[in-house]
Amino acid sequence: MRSKDNHKGTDNVLDDLGIEHAEEQSAKAVLAVKLNTLIEARGLSQTEAANITGMTQPKVSQVRRYKLENISLERLMQALVSLDQQVEIVVRPARRAHGAGITVAA
Template sequence: MAMAFTSPLPSVDDRLLKAQLVGKIDALLKERGLKQVEAARIFGVKQPDVSKMLHGDFRQFSVERLLRFLVALGQDVEIIVKPHCDAANPATLRVG
């Protein structure tokens, strides 16, 4: 009998989604000229955590928390679920 194994490591899709969200956060911070200390205050975290996040170490942040950071930066976040209609290609998860 085969047993299912669930890895404690985040999936590649999860890491890619987080990287895309952090990319959006980084772009907004740069666009607004916000420093990491200011971003930390807005997000309710410490500055070193913002630094780690912006340098690719975002393991400690869930997708939900990153979405909340975007909202804190004045962004509307919409999650739309719809049927996938292209049988030739896999369904996608996309940050626009």
């Protein structure tokens, strides 16, 4: 964890808290929220979700509980595609006010 000495707030609360790899963790969380929303909306069990997404049931359980340390961004994106979602990655120059970074919207 980083020191919080004179740290100004940002748009990423995980970064503000000094969490390592905050941008990646934030992106994973956004994708996991969308994945969990789809699983709930479709009334899928963890086993059914695993069969559809190609994940193991324990991995689906980790996503359901937002334990995302051992799950890659790529795996989360692939799971969303398996649930008929369009995943887009957009690269553009950073705006000066916000600087370079990663943003995920679902």
